[in-house]
Amino acid sequence: MSPSRRHFLQLLSGLAASPLAAAEAAGLNISAASKYVASHKGNALFIKQHGKVIHESYFNGAKRGEARRIYSGTKGFWGLAAMAAVEDGLISLDEKVSATLPSWNEGGKKDIVIEQLLDFSCGLERCLRLHQDGLKDRNQMAVDRPLVGTPGRSFIYGxxxxxVFHEVLKKKLTGKWRTESPTHYLERRVLRPLGLGSQRYLADAKGNPLLAAGFLMTPAQWARMGDLLLANGRPVLKASSMDALLEGSSANAAYSFGFWNNRAAGKPGAREIDIEDLLEVDxxxxxxxxxxxxxDVPQDLIACIGSGYQRLYAIPSRGLVIVRQGVNASYSDGQLLRTLLG
Incomplete structure (x- = not known):
């Protein structure tokens, strides 16, 4: 065999062994996706397929192994904890909140059920002040918020x-036979099975964490949530529990328990939107x-969405988990995903 022929075959062998080359050959345009993320104030692009890391790159001064804020990506972990509590018999989704919180026994709050807290259809004022540091009791502040929408019909993200759910879970976990905090329950039932440790909880003076945001994660850490989504809940939940968790509500079929779905894609009248922009509207x-x-992206796509376009995407039909971290930019979910998927 001639030296030039041998060199050519060695190059082909190297490309076949390269995760990037293999992914490109499988129809993933990772080079173009990386350029898109880098040019739109991205810090990281991390991709797994069928459980293996096939690409990770870092931009704009970011480095491998750095933990960054995932903002509302935090919500999904507490959503898993809520469904774990259902599996463990602590709560039921159709249980009235007023059964645990007597102050909700009167007025429009008395028939609100736990599921409506978790899919944001309970009608409660969102109260962004709850994000602030130094609060004495953010749970009580939330419990005292007025209704501004119709329970079951109004989607109010906040x-x-x-x-309020945290206060219910706290009371359920501190009964006669239990002395576990919701945070410890989250760590035992959700974080440790995913190979994750304790997180930044932004607790108030009474120790109540902020459930809406706060976690710091590397792309590889956050991707473990994507692995769970591909595995239909394992190792935390049963498949039937995961199906219920991702169902959506009549107020917003695209959202539930901290997760956004793409089921409307491809249907007549489907509207591709910038979710962060729409959430800024009253x-x-x-x-x-x-x-x-x-x-033009698989309808089984599931996403965790955090401010500033922090993104975790899972596409079970393609075995893909994708993480984008960065800062606010003129970024488009559809543009990145269509670029990557070719």
Missing amino acids: PSPLQ WDRQNWAQVCIAK
Whole structure:
């Protein structure tokens, strides 16, 4: 065999062994996706397929192994904890909140159920002040918020419902036979099975964490949530529990328990939107009918969405987990995903 022929075959062998080359050959345009992330104030692009890391790159001064804020990506971990509590018999989704919180026994709050807290359809004022540091009791602040929407019909995205859920879970875990805090329950039932440790909880003076945000994670750490989504809940939940968790509500079929779905993509009238932009609009002017994360992308796409376009995407039909971290930019979910998937 001639030296030139041998050199050519060695090059081919090297490309076949390269995760990037293999992914490109499988139809993933990782080079173009990386350029898109880098040019839109991204810090990291991390991709796994079928459980293996096939790409990770860092931009704009970021380095491998750095933990960054995932903002509302935090919500999904507490959503898993809520469904774990259902599996463990601590709560039921159709249980009235007023059964645990007597102050909700009167007025429009008395028939609100736990599931409506978790899919943000309970109608409670969102109260962004709950994000602040130095609060004495953010749970009580949330419990005291007034109703501004119709329970079951109004999607109001904000921290109040989750803090009310935390108060319910705290009372369930501190009964006669239990002395576990919700944070310890989260760590035992969700974080440790995913190979994750304790997180930044931003607790108030009474030790109540902020459920809506706060976690810091590397791309590889956050990707473990994606692994769970590909595995339909394992190793934390049963498949049936995961199906219920991702169902969506009549107020917003695209959201539930901290997760956004793409089921409307490809349907007549589907509307690809910038979810972060729509959440900035007053809740009573938002339109969530037939919204999708990205058109021309698999409908089984699931996303965790954090401010500044922190993104975790899972596409079970392609065995893909994708993490984008960075800062606020003119970024598009659809543009990145269509670029990557070719």
